[in-house]
Amino acid sequence: MQITDLNTIPHFGFGLMRLPVIDGDTEKIDIPQVCRMVDAYMDRGFTYFDTAYPYHQGQSERAVKKALVDRYDRESFLLADKLPAWSLKKQEDVQAIFDEQLERTGAGYFDFYLLHSIEKKWYPVYNQYGCWDWAQRMKAEGKIRHFGFSYHDDAELLDQILTEHPEVEFVQLQLNYLDWENPVVQARRNYEVCRKHGVAVNVMEPVKGGTLANLPPEAQQLLDDSDSESNAAGLALRFARDLDGMMVILSGMSSDEQMKENLDEMADFKPLSDSERRTIDEITRVMLSKPTIGCTACRYCVDDCPKKIIIPELFRAANGAAMYGLGSREKSYYKAALTDGHGAAKDCIKCGRCETACPQHLPIRELLEKVSETFDQE
Ligand code: SF4
Ligand code: SF4
Structure with missing residues (x-):
């Protein structure tokens, strides 16, 4: 499939990694609220859902079944799931985890399937277990419709991987205006590599784990004083949505309210004006002057801490x-x-x-x- 075909997908995706929970317990997902969020999202014509094996300690995939698969016609939505390198200890684990994901979600097949979180440490693991060829076999069997990977490393490695694997159809990148020139995240450089190879780009962390939704007062004032009608989160979503070659901008929404706000921005998308771009530059300057920690609240670090530090x-x-x-x-x-x-x-x-x-x-x-x-x- 070419990037032009992937471009026909409505460009706003529902990330299922920060779902509303009960009593602060990340394993107890508030299913009635998720059902309402799914309904609001589908009602506005959006279709793309993104889950993964470790999200909510496996409960995100189960919530997909309850809130989406059991309630909607399978052809009416697109579901993405991911293979976790860190859970692969032997060859058979690749198929076993995939089968478990199909069973947890009840989806029958995945519209999009990704090798999760490729970086220098995990690329050899995916190679060791032959995951690239295996994914093509799953495609031939109709269990995967489109194949790609999510990525967290530098532009040189990304260029190498896309050269070695021309079968890749899309890449999921951490991309937002604050990380655009970040030397570790390398959002702009990675985006340019994807464009060079002609693969579609999915955006994760467009609001940087919520950081760009709650601006410090000085930055919020810049937005309030500008002529933009977007709120802080909306401005960040529109920055990502405005880039060429985008397939889906994923937002990990946690409440009915966040869903409504984001839908209002994305259902009626307007490209950024020149003055909004200038406002983004000014906000970026303010944000980068604050000594904040670039944590996206993905929680991958939480489960193995012997002191249970969140x-x-x-x-x-x-x-x-x-x-x-x-x-x-x-x-x-x-x-x-x-x-x-x-x-x-x-x-x-x-x-x-x-x-x-x-x-x-x-x-x-x-x-x-x-x-x-x-x-x-x-
Ligand atoms: S510190 Fe933990 S939660 Fe934050 S980005 Fe790193 S792994 Fe994710
Ligand atoms: S004890 Fe400290 S170093 Fe070890 S996993 Fe927990 S936070 Fe990280």
């Missing part, structure tokens, strides 16, 4: 303090993350497991020391 929640509190000052809201975020036996930043024993899992390559141990200096002295 790292993204602690980073969220620290980022709040960096952007708005250390107030009671940030202190209460931090405190809330320590309930039920979850460790504080000072409890980190520096084993490094979290850093192995982090697709943002964050120096988590070092960052936790700083977080501890701010919050554990209270």
Whole structure:
């Protein structure tokens, strides 16, 4: 399939990694609310749903079955799922995980299937287990309709992979205006490599895990003073949507309200004006002057921490303090993350497991020391 065909898909996707939950338990998804979100999304003509094996510790795939597959005609929506390199310990695991995903979702086939989170560490694993050829076999059997991968590394490796694998139809990139020139994320350079190879681009983290939806006061003021009618999240979504070769902009929505706001922006999409582009540049300058941590709250680091530290929640509190000052809201975020036996930043024993899992390559141990200096002295 050519990029032009993929372009016929409505360009706004529902990411299923931060679904609403009950009692703060990420495994207890609020299914009635997800059903309402799915209905609102489908009612506005959008069709693309993106889940993965580890999201909500496997419960995201099960929520897909309950809220979508069991309630809608299979041909009326597009479902994407992903193979996790870090769960592959032997050859048979590739097929076993795929079969488990088909069983969890009840989907029968995946419209889009991705090798999850390719980076230097995982590319050899996908090669070792022959995942590229295996995916083509699944395609021939009709269990996968389109094949691609999500990506978290530099432009050189991406260029190499796309040269070695011309069968790839699309790549999912972390892309937002704040990461556009980020030397680690390399959003612009990776996007340009995809354009060079003629593969479609899916965008993940267009709002950078919510960071671009809640701007610090100085940046929000710039948006308020501009002639843009978009809110902060809408502006970030439109930045990504406005790029050529986009297939789907994914947003990991967590409530009816977020769904409604994003639908209003994306159903009636307007390209950015020149003055909105200037506003984005100014907001970027302000944001980059704040010492925030580039955590996208993906939670890949959480499960293996021996001290049960909910790292993204602690980073969220620290980022709040960096952007708005250390107030009671940030202190209460931090405190809330320590309930039920979850460790504080000072409890980190520096084993490094979290850093192995982090697709943002964050120096988590070092960052936790700083977080501890701010919050554990209270
Ligand atoms: S380095 Fe610290 S935060 Fe990371 S997994 Fe180990 S104990 Fe947990
Ligand atoms: S620290 Fe890294 S792995 Fe953990 S939630 Fe943040 S981005 Fe994800």
